[in-house]
Amino acid sequence: MVLDTKRDFIVFDRVEKRFGELVVLKDLSLSIAKGEKVSLIGPSGSGKTTILRILMTLESIQGGHVYIDGEPLWHMRQNDDLVPANEAHLRKMRKQIGMVFQHFNLFPHMTALENISKPPQLSLGVDKASSEKRARELLDMVGLSDKEASYPSQLSGGQKQRIAIARALAMEPKILLFDEVTSALDPELVEDVLNVLRDIGRSTDTTMLLVTHEMSFAHEFSNRVFFFDEGRVIEEGPPDNIFTTPKEERTQAFLKKIIAAGMRID
Amino acid sequence: MTLLITAGAGVVMLVSSFAFGIAGASRIIWLKWSVRIIVEFFRGTSAYVQLFWAYFALPFYGIYVDAAVVGILVLGLNVGSFGSEVVRGAILSVPRDQIEGTVALNLSRYQAMRYVVLPQAIINMIPPMGNLAIDLLKITPLVSLITISDLTFQAQVIRQQTSETIITYGFILIVYFLLSSIIVHFVSRVDKYFARGLDIVKGNH
Ligand SMILES: Nc1ncnc2c1ncn2[C@@H]1O[C@H](COP(=O)(O)OP(=O)(O)OP(=O)(O)O)[C@@H](O)[C@H]1O
Ligand SMILES: [Mg+2]
Numbered sequence: 001m002v003l004d005t006k007r008d009f010i011v012f013d014r015v016e017k018r019f020g021e022l023v024v025l026k027d028l029s030l031s032i033a034k035g036e037k038v039s040l041i042g043p044s045g046s047g048k049t050t051i052l053r054i055l056m057t058l059e060s061i062q063g064g065h066v067y068i069d070g071e072p073l074w075h076m077r078q079n080d081d082l083v084p085a086n087e088a089h090l091r092k093m094r095k096q097i098g099m100v101f102q103h104f105n106l107f108p109h110m111t112a113l114e115n116i117s118k119p120p121q122l123s124l125g126v127d128k129a130s131s132e133k134r135a136r137e138l139l140d141m142v143g144l145s146d147k148e149a150s151y152p153s154q155l156s157g158g159q160k161q162r163i164a165i166a167r168a169l170a171m172e173p174k175i176l177l178f179d180e181v182t183s184a185l186d187p188e189l190v191e192d193v194l195n196v197l198r199d200i201g202r203s204t205d206t207t208m209l210l211v212t213h214e215m216s217f218a219h220e221f222s223n224r225v226f227f228f229d230e231g232r233v234i235e236e237g238p239p240d241n242i243f244t245t246p247k248e249e250r251t252q253a254f255l256k257k258i259i260a261a262g263m264r265i266d
Numbered sequence: 267m268t269l270l271i272t273a274g275a276g277v278v279m280l281v282s283s284f285a286f287g288i289a290g291a292s293r294i295i296w297l298k299w300s301v302r303i304i305v306e307f308f309r310g311t312s313a314y315v316q317l318f319w320a321y322f323a324l325p326f327y328g329i330y331v332d333a334a335v336v337g338i339l340v341l342g343l344n345v346g347s348f349g350s351e352v353v354r355g356a357i358l359s360v361p362r363d364q365i366e367g368t369v370a371l372n373l374s375r376y377q378a379m380r381y382v383v384l385p386q387a388i389i390n391m392i393p394p395m396g397n398l399a400i401d402l403l404k405i406t407p408l409v410s411l412i413t414i415s416d417l418t419f420q421a422q423v424i425r426q427q428t429s430e431t432i433i434t435y436g437f438i439l440i441v442y443f444l445l446s447s448i449i450v451h452f453v454s455r456v457d458k459y460f461a462r463g464l465d466i467v468k469g470n471h
Contacts, residue, residue, distance in 0.1 A: 056370055087375075094372040108387045119371035122381060171371060251325035 009034040010055070010067055010175065012131040017050055017231075024050050025231040027064070031225075034069075034174075035205045037240070039218035041253060042228035048211040050231075052177040055209070056099045057090050066091060068175070068193070095123075098173035102180045104164045106152040110134060112139065113148040114209030122173065130179045131170070138166035142196050158189030162196055169200070176200075178210045197221065203216055219243050227251045271337050272403050275368070278342020279349055279402060283395070286346065287353025288379065301350075308347035313405055316340045321412040339353040345402045352394045356387035388460050396453030400446045415443060433442040 010032040017025035024047050032038055040048045048152065051057040054066060057073070065082065066073040075082035076089045080158050085093075106115050117135035120126040126134075139145050142162035150162055161181055168176060178197070179194045182190045194217055201208065201221055212218050218225060225242040227250075229234045235248045255265060281331040308316070319334045331339075360383050368378035410419035421438045425431055 056366075058369055083306070091372060091374065093371070097370075098446055099370040101363070101366070101370075105363045107364065107367065107386075118381065119373065121376045123372040123374070126348055185352060237269070 007013040007031065007033050007257045008067070009174070010209075012051075012068040013067065014064035015061050015066060017047070017053070017054065017059065020063045025061075026140075028231060028233070030226065030236075032207065032209070035207055036224060037201055037208045037222045038210065039225045040228060041212045041213075041215065041218060041254075042234075043227060045227065046226055046228040047231040049179055051228075052179050052211060055175070055177055056097060058096055068096060070128050085212075091205065095111070096174045097167035097177065098171050098175070099177040099179070100161070100164050102169050102184050104152070104157075104160045104184075106160055106164055106167070108152050110151075111148065111245065112144065112150050112152070112155070113164050114171050115152070116165055118119060119167065122169050134170060135166070138169055139163075141169075141199065142166045142190070156189060157185045161185065165193070165196055165200070174204065174207070178208065178212070180211055180213065193253075194219060195210050197232050212216060213263075215243065215255075215263060219265055229254070231233075267334075267409075267414055268403075268406050269445070271334065271341065271406050271414070271416065274334075274338035275342035275345065275402055275406075277401055279346040279398065279464055280395075282343055282346030282458055283349030283353050287343060287357065288351060290354040291357040305347045305350050308344050309351075313341060313344040313408055314411070316344060317408055318414050321348035326404040332407070334413050336412060337406075337414055341405060341409070345398050345405075348401075349395060350397050352391050352398070353387070358385055359390060361430050362384050385460070389457075392453060392457045392460065396450065399449045399453070403442065403449065404444055 008031045012028050012030045015025055015028045023211050028047075028051075040051065042048055046056065050059060053067075054061055055073070061074050065075060071093065072082055072085070073090075073093050074085050085185055093215065106117075110118060113132065113135050117131040119127070120131045120134070121128060136145070136148065137207060139148055144159055144162055144166075147155060147159060149164075152163070157161065159182075165181070181197075182193050185193065194214070197210075197217075198221065200206070200259075210218065220239075222239055224236060225239045226233055227242060227246075227248070229250050235242060235246060235251045240249065241247075243255065246255060258265060286301050286305055289297050292298050317336065317340050320340050321333060324331065357379075361386070364382055364386065365378060368382050373381070400438065406416055407418035409416050415423070417438055423435045425434045428434070
């Protein structure tokens with residue numbers, strides 16, 4: 001297949017994902033351009049998390065190909081063939097990708113500062129002084145300068161998630177994945193985290209993929225929205241189209257349910 | 267001699283516990299299974315038989331090893347095989363989330379083990395490892411079977427010469443107790459050291 005590397009920064013080409021007998025993604029194709037802010041929405045179990053996990057190399061694929069900046073992610077080129085990727089190839093590809101998890105996954109035995117500064121030292125070889133300097137800038141950016149010596153267990157959910165975002169940013173990935181980063185939080189802590197995401201969205205050209213149930217945030221934040229159901233893209237387009245004039249029946253039904261549950265989508 | 271054997275076997279126990287424990291938790295199938303077989307062998311046969319075999323049977327195959335070395339290796343590996351199960355269990359008890367975090371931050375498998383998994387696992391290893399160290403001390407009298415005169419053996423000699431059964435046995439009870447107290451004290455120091463930061467996690471701050 002011919003890739004236009006500008007328009008096709010992230011490409012899923014007829015990807016199939018199975019868990020045993022269960023087919024979660026079937027012939028999924030999509031393409032995302034560099035710098036796009038994309039939201040993935042859809043009912044529970046539609047495969048949104050799976051898509052992010054495939055990109056983070058946490059979940060392998062059983063068919064098709066994924067490309068990042070023209071390079072296959074789960075395969076390597078070998079003479080004109082594509083063969084399954086080895087660990088070295090995956091590590092090379094992972095350098096470009098970062099992920100923020102629903103449950104933060106901070107390291108409990110490290111302080112906030114260490115959580116952010118240690119990974120770049122280990123995997124990028126940045127020296128201690130400059131990685132700590134950068135970590136302090138990021139702590140400042142997420143509004144937690146005073147917490148650098150705290151351990152995760154001493155922080156609130158919202159604070160943990162902001163540390164986790166800072167930790168992902170410290171690796172300077174070209175692609176950032178966010179999997180329902182506010183859904184494990186108490187409602188009053190959600191806004192702080194969303195504000196940080198807004199900041200990042202405005203201030204960087206990082207390509208961002210966001211799985212979320214916060215429709216009104218998806219609406220204002222992203223330039224494109226994918227609606228998934230049963231592992232397929234049912235509809236995609238600019239947020240105004242998807243949220244105000246959805247064409248597909250399933251999209252309409254999904255949004256109707258969300259509104260009925262009392263959530264805003266505008 | 268008891269001290270030397272305990273200390274030497276203690277080192278063998280620690281090294282083999284970690285080596286076999288980490289290998290046993292590995293995803294490399296052949297490594298995992300060969301280690302499991304070694305561990306099960308040492309766990310499944312008694313230290314008594316292993317000592318006899320290593321000291322009296324190996325020479326038939328032309329392998330002669332010093333009695334103290336046999337004692338240290340056999341006891342160390344014997345208790346270490348139990349220790350490796352402690353290490354393996356502690357490693358596997360670190361949540362999957364943590365490993366996924368290391369993948370997302372692009373750490374190598376070695377770095378993930380060294381900087382994320384082991385520091386969290388070690389805290390769960392220390393109390394059972396301390397118990398194993400005491401077990402080790404308590405089985406050292408077995409080495410008298412292979413001609414080493416350890417504390418218990420010497421006590422018997424003295425008892426035979428002096429007929430002071432109560433005093434000599436009372437004395438060695440106290441010595442063993444003191445030795446194991448030293449181990450207990452040492453273990454709790456190590457525990458405190460590794461608990462920095464994690465004590466908060468465990469909620470016993
Ligand atoms: N490790 C796994 N083993 C087996 N099935 C899995 C596994 N992970 C996900 N699935 C299944 O794959 C499907 C898609 O899951 P996924 O987590 O991607 O959905 P989702 O769109 O993120 O849903 P939600 O909105 O609830 O988070 C579901 O049917 C789920 O049960
Ligand atoms: Mg999900």
